[in-house]
Amino acid sequence: MSVTPLEALPLELLRQRASTKWRKYGDDVLPFFVAETDYPLAPAITRALQRAVELGDTGYTPPAPGIRETFVGFAQRRFGWTVDPSHVFWTGDVMMGVVEILRRIIEPGDRVIVMPPVYPPFYDTVEEAGAVVERVSLQRTDAGWQIDLDGVEAALEAGARAILLCNPHNPTGTVHSRESLAALADLADRFGVPVVSDEIHGPLAHAPVVFTPFLTASDAARRVGYAVTSASKTFNLAGLKCAVMIGGSDRQANVLRRLPAEVEWRTGIFGGLAHVAACSPESDAWVDSLLAALAHNRALLSQLLAAHLPLATYVEPDAGYLAWVDVSAYGWGDNPAREILRRTKVAFHHGPLFGDEGKGFVRINFGCSPDMLAEAIERVGALARS
The missing domain is CATH 3.40.640.10 (Type I PLP-dependent aspartate aminotransferase-like (Major domain))
Incomplete structure (x- = not known):
């Protein structure tokens, strides 16, 4: 039986949230750093x-x-x-x-x-x-x-x-x-x-x-x-x-x-x-719909990276909505999230915070709309080509 994926809330509504994801940076930044998702709450919780x-x-x-x-x-x-x-x-x-x-x-x-x-x-x-x-x-x-x-x-x-x-x-x-x-x-x-x-x-x-x-x-x-x-x-x-x-x-x-x-x-x-x-x-059906949405974005991220950041290395995660992506080939330093934020207004999580093994990596939260994910990777891809 097919499951209808959850749809993320509109960006203009998300920017009204008071949580860290939407308040750490200004409205000119697309946030993908912290593990918050952009979907409506499960109805039973609401x-x-x-x-x-x-x-x-x-x-x-x-x-x-x-x-x-x-x-x-x-x-x-x-x-x-x-x-x-x-x-x-x-x-x-x-x-x-x-x-x-x-x-x-x-x-x-x-x-x-x-x-x-x-x-x-x-x-x-x-x-x-x-x-x-x-x-x-x-x-x-x-x-x-x-x-x-x-x-x-x-x-x-x-x-x-x-x-x-x-x-x-x-x-x-x-x-x-x-x-x-x-x-x-x-x-x-x-x-x-x-x-x-x-x-x-x-x-x-x-x-x-x-x-x-x-x-x-x-x-x-x-x-x-x-x-x-x-x-x-x-x-x-x-x-x-x-x-x-x-x-x-x-x-x-x-x-x-x-x-x-x-x-x-x-x-x-x-x-x-x-x-x-x-x-x-x-709430079980809501979880199934969430998983369907995340599965779509997990695969979409692979496609976006191949198209816009072909030197990046990404193994699709077995679980969750966090992608661990090696972008060291682009020469953006040990902590590439800093350069990416400064030059593209896209906020990924800082790889070295996870240990020395994270040098050259970013963590990307793909629990969001496909359009927002695509815009972010396209921005970073433009940086790679500049």
Whole structure:
């Protein structure tokens, strides 16, 4: 059955938004840098928030907001993942959950493995938890990127005490295979270290790729693992604070259960209401329409780059709406986003912020209208020809 793709809102309406994407730069800049999308909210979310405003329902999030139950249902429907409800807890956002977990599973000064190029807050979060970043770069192949299991093993042998995983990976869009996740879990289990998996882009895997939640990869993954995720990337809810933390076993669930009460209190009531609406079956058709729109733009970006920036290297992401594009061949420096912004008024994300592996790269958010995406790449193509 065909699915009608979502249509992005008109540019003149988007420019009335107050969010970072539309306020960081002036109206003469086309923004593609931050992970906000340009689509209308899922109708169930709009209704829930409108009703809350009508009621003046802006107080504290209640102790049983429905976050646990709706996440369990969503995971079962979308991923075939049967989650023990007693293993599910919530907080304000994914990075907040990550840092609170890290604080309780490592000692100050411990080294935590991250896999660059990776979402810039990973570095800050490890440091906030009192730990030290241990970089084990993803391996770049002709087909994309993969976990360097030998590098992880060497880091664990040298004393690293935890692994912070990004699955699906940001910025590359890589959906790690079940086999690589199971192998990672085996290493963590052998060395007795925990794995914390950020899975915020999980609902956005592009068929035929199948997203494997880390905690489903193997028995070892459940013994060592935590997952932290949110509806915020899929449903564009970053300003409404709500994320879920899942323990792989009773032992990890007990760690989450003993987190300070304030960790749960940081969940915003609008975030909780939006999460419940997003994870309800009523919103499944909206997700399917979003995926159809993103699939179109993912392929369109390939065509646009081939036509206007033929020296760029781009592997279509397995998941999400973020493209990791190597434009180093054009000689725009280690951080080409700066030159592109200055000379074309197109704002891409800065590759080096993701690690040294990002030099010469830009990250492009294609969760927008096809016309806006085309105009941006045409502008940058004109720069390349100048």
